[in-house]
């Protein structure tokens with residue numbers, strides 16, 4: 540923890556319990572085991588944390604990025620007891636304020652490095668608009684109204700819904716690629732309110748319907764899923780509490796010349812739909828420069844199968860692949876089958892890659908890209924790191 544000199548104030552790394560969705564990604568990422576959790580909160584051990592910042596870019600909500608300058612660090616016990624973060628305490632002395640300024644400069648430099656994607660960390664496209672984040676929190680959620688709930692799939696065992704939420708008069712600025720939290724009603728086994736679950740937004744920034752203050756989600760009903768069943772059963776007119784928006788890196792480049800290689804499975808198509816609609820609304824009938832590889836079990840379980848077939852090929856070059864319909868095929872198989880097209884995208888410095896969906900596909904997709912990049916004399920890991928540092932390589936898998 541910076542500032543451990545004698546009589547120096549300390550800058551302590553904390554996690555905002557009001558925003559954290561308890562996904563534990565930070566805990567899994569921390570290389571020195573400084574983050575832990577109980578049934579209530581995720582906390583940072585001040586005796587271990589060395590402010591390496593590895594946890595900052597992986598947090599989907601931004602709740603990890605909280606700092607307080609303290610005379611004495613908050614203990615783990617303090618942090619486990621919090622429902623919200625304490626305000627910055629007034630340290631009151633000249634010595635403390637000088638120390639504070641020095642620490643602020645030190646932390647600002649570390650944070651800038653973490654957010655910039657040094658060492659291959661996630662970074663937003665250079666030309667992306669600046670996202671609003673955490674406008675609404677667990678303590679102060681927004682109330683949205685269901686405007687529509689439509690079934691997207693014909694497969695009885697695979698219920699995927701298109702949910703349209705009306706924000707009515709509430710300011711809720713989102714960008715394509717961001718997510719929101721949905722708070723299921725009721726309490727957990729300990730009698731505490733449920734925490735929000737995260738869902739990618741599948742509509743563009745100007746609304747599901749252009750110029751309306753609404754947004755859409757693509758939600759699959761999971762067996763025994765508390766929140767997915769709650770959402771999939773919501774009727775038109777019902778109110779629900781939402782938090783966010785979240786996400787500062789998986790964003791659409793504003794550059795209309797940027798080419799997009801979008802690779803997704805199942806409901807991982809949600810942000811790709813938002814990207815496609817944004818491009819469709821902004822470039823119209825002109826070439827959208829978008830190529831999509833989209834994997835599903837069969838046409839009847841592929842979300843947006845009907846609407847996708849109406850998107851012009853010049854806007855979106857789409858490759859829909861099925862694992863349980865005819866010959867089994869995964870997205871990575873089709874990427875290899877289309878190697879010339881993919882190679883052309885890989886060597887273009889205007890190409891951005893987006894991968895979203897099942898975690899399991901990541902290895903197969905990486906292997907396919909390794910094979911194609913290698914065959915054109917561009918070792919994939921070097922190319923990928925260059926793309927990532929330029930904010931052109933984005934992965935969101937669950």
Ligand code: NAP
Pocket residue numbers: 739759804805806807808809834835836837840861862863869870871895896897898899900901903935936937
């Ligand atoms: P799904 O229908 O279970 O799977 C979609 C397709 O992916 C199926 O054809 C499946 O084939 C295939 N697949 C399975 N393993 C694969 C592998 N190793 N490589 C390539 N393809 C593979 O998908 P889903 O139920 O909609 O789930 C989508 C996932 O995306 C969920 O885990 C969800 O949480 C996640 N998601 C992530 C985000 C995000 O990151 N923002 C957003 C939305 C959803 P088979 O099953 O036939 O093997």
